[in-house]
Amino acid sequence: MWLFLNRDRQKTSYFNLPSNFHATHKRLKYSSLVALSCLTVYACVLLVKARMEDFLLQARSSAQDKFESDPLLLEPFLVKAYWNLTEYNLLPDLAELRWPRTEYSNVPAGSLDSDGTVIPRPAAFEPVFSKGQRALFTRLLSLFADVMSTSGLGDKFILNAGTLHGSLRHHDFIPYDEDVDVCVDKEVLPKIITLFQEYKPEYVFRYGKRLSKFYTRRIPTQLEAVDSEYSRNTSKYPWLYPALDICYYTKNDTHVHEILADGQVRTWARSVFFPLLFRPFGFRWYPTPFNSIRYLRTLVAQGPNCIRVEWDHVTESERKRSSIPCKVLGNRYAFVERSKANRPLVSSRFPGKLVNNLVVSRERLVVWNKNEVSLTVVHELYLPVHPDLASLDTYDYSRNNINELLI
Numbered sequence: 001m002w003l004f005l006n007r008d009r010q011k012t013s014y015f016n017l018p019s020n021f022h023a024t025h026k027r028l029k030y031s032s033l034v035a036l037s038c039l040t041v042y043a044c045v046l047l048v049k050a051r052m053e054d055f056l057l058q059a060r061s062s063a064q065d066k067f068e069s070d071p072l073l074l075e076p077f078l079v080k081a082y083w084n085l086t087e088y089n090l091l092p093d094l095a096e097l098r099w100p101r102t103e104y105s106n107v108p109a110g111s112l113d114s115d116g117t118v119i120p121r122p123a124a125f126e127p128v129f130s131k132g133q134r135a136l137f138t139r140l141l142s143l144f145a146d147v148m149s150t151s152g153l154g155d156k157f158i159l160n161a162g163t164l165h166g167s168l169r170h171h172d173f174i175p176y177d178e179d180v181d182v183c184v185d186k187e188v189l190p191k192i193i194t195l196f197q198e199y200k201p202e203y204v205f206r207y208g209k210r211l212s213k214f215y216t217r218r219i220p221t222q223l224e225a226v227d228s229e230y231s232r233n234t235s236k237y238p239w240l241y242p243a244l245d246i247c248y249y250t251k252n253d254t255h256v257h258e259i260l261a262d263g264q265v266r267t268w269a270r271s272v273f274f275p276l277l278f279r280p281f282g283f284r285w286y287p288t289p290f291n292s293i294r295y296l297r298t299l300v301a302q303g304p305n306c307i308r309v310e311w312d313h314v315t316e317s318e319r320k321r322s323s324i325p326c327k328v329l330g331n332r333y334a335f336v337e338r339s340k341a342n343r344p345l346v347s348s349r350f351p352g353k354l355v356n357n358l359v360v361s362r363e364r365l366v367v368w369n370k371n372e373v374s375l376t377v378v379h380e381l382y383l384p385v386h387p388d389l390a391s392l393d394t395y396d397y398s399r400n401n402i403n404e405l406l407i
């Protein structure tokens with residue numbers, strides 16, 4: 001009896017609820033069903049997206065594996081007298097690669113303020129070139145290469161010193177470098193001097209016994225305060241800046257000798273120097289020694305530190321030497337990271353010893369994030385190089401990675 005009455009009360013109290021309760025209840029129930037449906041659809045979308053990402057990752061990995069197993073043709077990388085008559089046009093288009101943002105000095109190096117005083121330059125390891133000066137250095141080097149390569153002298157010069165170092169370490173200028181260096185075969189120097197006479201008065205080729213300079217005519221007075229693509233007087237010497245520094249080498253049947261500006265001579269076996277190989281420098285390919293790192297190690301002592309040398313190339317005067325661990329600069333400037341690739345190197349004309357003395361190196365231009373936890377790959381290239389270069393440590397050019405040597 002009590003149970004019956006209690007049920008009756010429950011039934012009565014249920015039906016005595018507010019009139020809008022049932023509508024609210026139905027809306028809540030409908031909303032729950034909609035939410036559940038949305039969650040289900042969202043979960044399905046995530047699942048499909050994950051599977052698509054897995055598929056694309058596998059496809060990219062498969063494509064990369066296939067690419068890394070594709071043969072690399074040696075011929076385009078071999079420097080010849082006339083570049084336009086060879087496979088030079090088969091080299092990768094460097095302008096299509098991704099590049100890091102370029103930093104510039106706010107004012108042209110060596111420029112004067114309103115009272116005629118030289119404006120102080122940035123601190124060590126800060127960019128020295130203004131935008132106009134960097135563009136001018138690029139133009140001078142490009143014009144020099146064009147004249148040489150269209151005159152049958154394309155295999156008579158190399159990138160040298162800091163410029164070669166920049167190609168190895170950054171695929172471009174060293175970000176805080178002050179000049180551009182090339183070295184030419186002294187045997188053809190008279191012809192080079194004659195060729196560049198045609199470019200007067202816009203350009204000047206100034207011959208020196210140990211070092212020549214190539215630069216533009218002096219900046220017009222009205223443009224002195226502007227970042228213009230002209231060379232200017234920045235030292236007590238008669239030549240101008242920016243200028244290409246051009247040193248000389250001689251060769252015999254067994255060795256190559258470079259005559260330095262201070263009169264010293266550096267010597268390499270011909271097998272270190274020849275045959276010349278193209279390497280990237282900015283948007284163009286330029287000739288470099290066959291074993292570039294051994295060449296550099298003989299020219300300048302290498303180590304874990306990046307160096308600003310004692311000689312100021314802008315004012316042509318001495319200054320204090322500065323150094324910093326290269327790895328410290330790795331989260332500001334992009335460096336080249338190397339590994340030996342599994343791609344075979346092939347050649348239709350040089351299938352024997354030359355191919356056997358080279359390996360394919362994957363060169364990735366990388367920059368670390370600020371906390372050095374992860375790195376960004378800016379671009380990558382596959383190049384035929386001497387094994388010494390393929391195993392080179394990213395930040396210490398006195399070291400080779402043993403694991404790479406064993407691959």
